[in-house]
Amino acid sequence: MEQDLLKRVEEIQAISAVPKILETVAAMTGLRFVCIAHVTDESWTACAVLDKLDFGLQPGGELDVTTTLCEEVRDCGRAVIIDSVHDSDQYREHHTPRIYGFQSYFSIPIFRSDGQYFGTLCGLDPEPARLSDSVTVSTMHLFAELVSKQLDADNKLVTARADLLTERETAELREQFIAVLGHDLRTPLGSILLGTEVLALKHPDPDTRPVVERIRRSAVRMASLVDDVVDFTRGRMGTGIVMTMxxxxxxxxxxxxxxxxxxxxxxxxxxxxxxxxxxxxxxxxxxxxxxxxxxxxxxxxxxxxxxxxxxxxxxxxxxxxxxxxxxxxxxxxxxxxxxxxxxxxxxxxxxxxxxxxxxxxxxxxxxxxxxxxxxxxxxxxxxxxxxxxxxxx
CATH class of the missing domain: 3.30.565.10 (Histidine kinase-like ATPase, C-terminal domain)
Structure with a gap:
């Protein structure tokens, strides 16, 4: 479980645009605490944080998910946006604002492309703020979608790199095997060629001569094929065809x-x-x-x-x-x-x-x-x- 949470933190940290997104959201909303959190049924983990309130959270820091409004966002799949807790009939008596001491708050869900819930882009401040106007809301949703798309793009890149590495390793092993096999085939082929020469010299029988010659030609052709394969694998494995100038x-x-x-x-x-x-x-x-x-x-x-x-x-x-x-x-x-x-x-x-x-x-x-x-x-x-x-x- 801990390894999985660490992986989610690293996924967000790997997105180079995240710090700029947090800064832009903070400047646009006026909120002094903005973060991206990974939220599950059991946990709330900060993945990236911009904290001008000395809230005390760092990437990897955790909160009790039952004390957060992100739990509600996870359950309903919709954003929670509060301009002023004091003026909100729904959240005026809610335990979360009392625990964390905020008046303005937003939490925008972040989904992966397959619809799986990742967490939220969220922020808060002890002072009220105008968050619910349409431009601000649509912009925050846009940033959450940007994080979502970047998460999937990075995951696809990691998967593609892993697949490519596996394919490359398999190709190298295959080519090394062919090269070694080609090298080992040269010895028996040399023996066959030597044997045909001995037979031709010691048993010059006109009836068997064509058979011996056919064996010799076949062995020469096989040796040529082996040489071609070895040269090819050397070229493909990066060492290149050996030259003695x-x-x-x-x-x-x-x-x-x-x-x-x-x-x-x-x-x-x-x-x-x-x-x-x-x-x-x-x-x-x-x-x-x-x-x-x-x-x-x-x-x-x-x-x-x-x-x-x-x-x-x-x-x-x-x-x-x-x-x-x-x-x-x-x-x-x-x-x-x-x-x-x-x-x-x-x-x-x-x-x-x-x-x-x-x-x-x-x-x-x-x-x-x-x-x-x-x-x-x-x-x-x-x-x-x-x-x-x-x-x-």
Whole structure:
């Protein structure tokens, strides 16, 4: 019970407008004691106080609710306004004015938006005051309604923050779990790949060779999916995709990516024009991953009957890497979503991957201070990665 009362006091104290409301009401009415009280069947608790009478109440202070007129306001749900107790037939002999020694008094009910009674905006003074004129009454009701609306707004904000924190914690735990799972999957996948190489060397049986190769390709694809998930979770958890920037030759690295993709897609033609002697300041493994993801995207979603073209070269001090494929033209509405995680266009027939490849391409490009552009015209779709001022010293 005490904790609940303390919470109600804190709710009112948290409303920054409350002190100004109390000051305005006091100035408007001339009353020297104004407060906001939380009122229940058993208690009357001051939540905010303006006291120029030395009445002795502070926020959190309590009165016997049976000695107050706020009990009446709670029971009937209507305001009590007294200009002068001496002139009031209803309250002249009432015990409350005698106990607290006031002549003028008001108590305006405060309700929450769901209709639940919270308490009152109330005030008193030993001297009579003109409180019952329509302007004063409507203004005091307006202030009580303002407090009510602010109470509900603050409660909704607290609830929303709590929900957001819970959702964020759940998302972080989920992403941490995925990252750990991805890390732990790499070891058995490495064993599978090693096993396929041993089988191919020690048992070169033409009948089993296709099976071994199929296992190898599946393991490579699984490893790629795991890498994509781990990179994605790192990016979403704030640590970002890990980069190791250094001066390195990338032409042979890019050629190796093309050769690997030719092995994974033997039925497809990949035409490559990679300038020799490319020395860049970059993370060469990540540049290779970028090309690999772009090539997979082109091979999966492009026309199966035309070559995929790769080019890499320097234009001045700018490195330009492009991947082009023939196929259906992509509308701008699809291009606008291509680099979002887990997104696939309904019109795109390929089902390989998790929809993270192009998202990771974009993240690698950004981490290198570069850009990735997409164009799709006349049946040709091109992805172009540009990175300026990256030539190794």
């Amino acid at each position: 250094r001066d390195a030759a990338v032409d042979l690295t890019l050629e190796q990516v093309v050769d690997e993709m030719r092995g994974l897609y033997p039925q497809r033609v990949i035409e490559a024009a990679i300038a020799p002697g490319l020395h860049l300041h970059c993370d060469p493994e990540r540049i290779a991953q970028l090309l690999s993801n772009l090539l997979k995207n082109a091979l999966v979603h492009g026309s199966a009957h035309t070559p995929v073209s790769v080019s890499a070269s320097l234009a001045g001090r700018e490195f330009v890497l492009s991947v082009m494929n023939e196929g259906d033209e992509l509308p701008q509405s699809v291009i606008a979503h291509l680099f979002k995680p887990y997104w696939r266009a309904a019109s795109r027939s390929g089902s390989e991957g998790l929809g993270l490849g192009l998202y990771i391409v974009d993240q690698i490009a950004r981490a290198h201070g570069g850009t990735i552009e997409v164009s799709s015209n006349g049946g040709t779709t091109a992805f172009v990665f540009r990175m300026a001022d990256c030539v190794a010293a």
